[in-house]
Amino acid sequence: MKKLLATLVLAGLCSTAAAAGIHVKDQWARATVEGMKMGGAFMNIHNDNKKQDFLLGGSSPVAERVEVHTHVNDNGVMRMREVKGGVPLGAGDTTELKPGSYHIMFMGLKRPLKEGETIPVTLKFKHSKAQTIDIPVKNAPKPTAHRHNHGAAHQH
Numbered sequence: 515m516k517k518l519l520a521t522l523v524l525a526g527l528c529s530t531a532a533a534a535g536i537h538v539k540d541q542w543a544r545a546t547v548e549g550m551k552m553g554g555a556f557m558n559i560h561n562d563n564k565k566q567d568f569l570l571g572g573s574s575p576v577a578e579r580v581e582v583h584t585h586v587n588d589n590g591v592m593r594m595r596e597v598k599g600g601v602p603l604g605a606g607d608t609t610e611l612k613p614g615s616y617h618i619m620f621m622g623l624k625r626p627l628k629e630g631e632t633i634p635v636t637l638k639f640k641h642s643k644a645q646t647i648d649i650p651v652k653n654a655p656k657p658t659a660h661r662h663n664h665g666a667a668h669q670h
């Protein structure tokens with residue numbers, strides 16, 4: 515009986531801890547080939563805090579720098595830009611980092627990211643404390659029915 519109670523208490527503590535803060539899920543990084551110096555990662559970030567926060571960037575042993583980027587439409591050509599001030603994470607909102615939109619960018623990759631491996635990335639926030647997550651590496655789904663001309667420079 516005592517053991518069961520302890521388990522219940524622990525379970526209660528865990529769910530309480532999981533309720534507040536920043537929660538990252540569905541994360542994945544795009545596999546790269548030898549010679550590529552940049553890579554991208556995508557995820558959903560849920561901000562369960564009472565106030566807005568910002569994803570500022572991060573760090574990882576696989577790259578020299580980890581930045582947050584977005585894509586902007588520059589006269590019909592999609593270009594990447596570093597997000598100054600960080601990606602806004604609205605209170606109670608889930609922010610989607612996905613191809614063609616906000617994304618995590620590995621700058622100065624030290625080695626290729628191989629499909630099936632998992633890479634550690636520490637995410638830094640303006641208000642919340644940094645957290646380290648494991649990101650599985652996957653091959654990007656092949657684009658189908660590519661009807662728009664995005665320009666050749668667009669890689670992710």
Ligand SMILES: [Cu+2]
Nearest residue numbers: 583594617619
């Ligand atoms: Cu980028």
